[in-house]
Amino acid sequence: MSARQAAHRERGSRSIGLDAVAAGGVIALVAAFAIGSALRPERKSDPVHRRATRKARDGAAILGASVLMDSAMEHFRGGFHNRAMVLAPATAAASIAASLAEPRPDRTGRLPRLGHALSFAVGAAGLGFHFYNVTKRPGGLSWNNLFYAAPLGAPGALAISGLLGLTSEALSIAPVDGNRTGNEALAWSLPEAGRGLALATGGSLLVTAAEAGLLHFRGAFHNPAMWLPVTVPPATGLFLIGEAANPTDSGREVTRWAARGVAVLGVVGTAFHVWGVHRNMGGWHNWRQTSLAGPPTPAPISFTGLAMAGLAALDALGSEERSS
């Protein structure tokens, strides 16, 4: 193959349009949801448990969807110049499917956990990779690189989505009667699982809000609404962690409302970002540029995912109150 042909092929691969990536992302998303739901037979169990499990896994799935779309778009912007870049959206898709599938007591039940563990691992590795990428640029660990070089928040979100998946797995397999079976590595009681999930979501909310903070700071908080995602979610995260440490009825109620607020914020935030893209030069008509240059539309919904997992954690924690 001549150099010219090689270059031509390069060009061919480079010319995958954003439309193709967006379409691919949507297809992956739908497929992941379909596979996940197909693997989700109804299971008889305690309603609280069931509700909590469902909520936690739906939350994890939403988070996964946000990560999938975001990483697909960002890595498209980077031209997938490193083959490993396809890993992020791929594992995010696996995580979604895993979150929607119902765990089974048999060996296949390990598969979803494997998927989440993979997301976690890939996210952590990506974090390292992005960090290295930032430090090797002129300026090193500078604000400009934190703003514009490979984002640290994105692989972080993938890791979080894996972590959340794992914890909701723990929740879903927690024995309802409070008796541990002992043959599972993550054999927590329901309230214990709730506590774990509360800690995980609380921490994740803090981290995710930090990333929103960085990006909104980059946007100079030009709209006062941009302060919301850097105040409400971290407060909710702290409440959740507080609940994990010291569950109380009243605290739970406040936290529940806060988490609902965060869930709504995720939806409203998405609308804001869609509008923000439209406000860029050329609006949606110029979407191939504006959807990359404007605020990331898939990002805010991750708050909704986290909030749902948080609500699940509160449900589970509540079961402890009742049972004790």
Place this chain on the structure above:
Amino acid sequence: MTDDRFDSPYPRYDVLEKWDTPSYNDQTREALAKRMDEVPPRRFFTAAEFTTLQAVCARVVPQPGRAAPVPIAPFIDSDLHAGRGTGTRYAAMPDDRTAWRQGMAAIDAEAKARHGSTFAELADAQQDSILSAINQGECAASGAWRDLPAQDFFRKLLLKWIVSVYYVHPAAMSEIGYGGPASPRGYVRLGPNEADPWEAPLSEKGARQ
């Protein structure tokens, strides 16, 4: 001069392919369409001066192998006809119009002094050597230049004007891989060896990096 061959690093790229995309806005389409479709008629130069100018343009920006060379001389003519100036008249030089007329006459005089015929009639190499000499300020027909400083005229007026007409043409934008019109769209990928899908694809050397 080097041999008369030009290889664009971006042989398959054409800025005009983006014509109907958000890289172009109406006012840009209109300005470019006008430039490409309406080549102005000669109104300022005499026929003889214009012939010399065309010959000079063909050596300053040689376009071998191009079926329809980018027209340059007609735009200089129309600028001068319209009195469209550069905003700078160097004190040592006459006004733009006088300078151009005098300059064309002087270039022809150089050709006659050296080779006994008009500039346009000379072979490429002879034309090039005359222009090179003028660029060094070495004049054989100093009388013909009168008060016009040859090197300043050549660089600050003649070359400058010619390249400023050539390098705004879509063909010239394409051959150097320039992004061309870019409003409202703009660009997203700003780093080294990065290109948006609507830019010239990275050249071979860049793609290998």
Place this chain on the structure above:
Amino acid sequence: MSGRVSVLDDAAELRPRAVSGRAPDVFSREDCVPMAQFRDEEEVDFAIVGTGCGGGVLAAKLAEAGGSVVAFDAGPFFRPLADFASDEREQEKLYWLEERISDGENPIELGSNNSGRCVGGSTVHFQMVALRFRPEWFQARTKLGYGADWPVDWREMWRYYEEVEKACSISGPIRYPWGPKRGRYPYRAHEVNAAGLVLARGAEALGIDWAPTPLCTLSAPHGKSPPCVYRGMCKIGCSTNAKQSVLVTYIPRALAAGAEIRDLATVGRIETDRWGRATGVAYFREGRWRFQKARHVIVAGYSIETPRLLLNSHSARHPDGLANSSGLVGRHLMVHSNHAVWAEFDEEIRWYKGPPSMACCEHWNYADDDPTKDFDGGYAFMSQGPLPSDFATSIVTNSGEFGMDLRARMAKYNRMAGLKMVGETMPQADNRVTLSEGKDDLGLPRPRVTFGYCDNDKRLYAHALDFMGRMIEAAEGKNRFETEGTAHLMGGCRMGEDPKTSVVNADGRSWDVPNLWVCDGSLMPTGGGVNPSMTILANAARIADRMIAAGRRGEV
């Protein structure tokens, strides 16, 4: 193209647009905003000549303080969204292209190089580099031993820098490496493009600081302006409205506060009465000469047109021109030496993406103690991103290269990077603007600009060329070459403490004619080693406050 109404037919250059109580809405493609209108016979508080950095700021602030204001500009009133094409030739409509004579030892290029002609002034096509003076420069004579002192305290100027940086939503780095600590820029710095990263790489290799350039274009939305799309055509006008030129910042403010803007209105003379006081301005609009009465006249036409207008407004009482008892009108004209080094790189840089100068280095503005510094004053330099025609013209005027060599060099366009200096030149009395014999189409004498470098200027740019050359080499640039040139204009009507050595006082009020003011780049006693517009804006904001305060004291 048939069947569609031509967008360029309704050209702003042909007919005034700010008429009948309406002015163009610069954020729209064809709409208008309401505008106050004054009759010629009505004596307005302020007639302002020019609507750039100086005139635009004054029009807004004086109108907001309740003054009646008419601001004139010789150029058109554009709506960037509809009028600005992505085309270097078409966009020459932004420049002052009337013939002006350039003379002297080192005659400077005028026109597109340093003079705008439209509502918003040169900021409509400036490159948006938004730097501040070094504090000591305001006392260059006392503290650094060269040039002249400004009649202003640097701390006061720094407060006004903050004001105008906010008004223009400057996007700048969080930590600026040079000079005293400054407050946070209103917007965050932009992503540094590949051309800027070359500067960064070179600076890090040589062990000196660099910074993302503070720029006058948005990194996030503001008001009706979307953020920058990195289309890179800032020098030929921003059709995005991301650039926060005076046209989209102070002019809308001025209109909203009740100022009238008159586009395509050239002021030819300032008239004075028997007592030598200014009575108003004679201006040419819509094919005829008219006269606007005014209590105060403010001249803000920049360093060539301001002296030209004052010199041309001579009368029996002011035979050498208005405000010229010191003989200094038109003198001490300064430019910045604008030499550059260019090199080829292995990677594709594609400097046409993004504002042209996204990384900068002010090292030599602050390196007083460096033993290799063999000159007074300072220089900054920035990464570059010239458009094709601009780059080609600078090559041919510098080297005379032509033919296939030129085409081959231009074919490396996407692999080039460059560093260009903004070098301080010394104020010299003989670098000046005078009136020539020739007349323009309106019958006004054409200006003659005389300029020559002094030895210090030459040492300064030689130093810069050497240093930038080392830096671009350290960044792994190959086949280096240099170009020379000038940028910006400063001085020509310097302000000062003493009527014998300056044209106006610290408030911009002329020593000779109490109701005649100057407020633009021509006031600058020294040029500094940074691009001037932020300093001109800040100085104008300060002067506006001084005028308003004087008004409250009954002195205006």
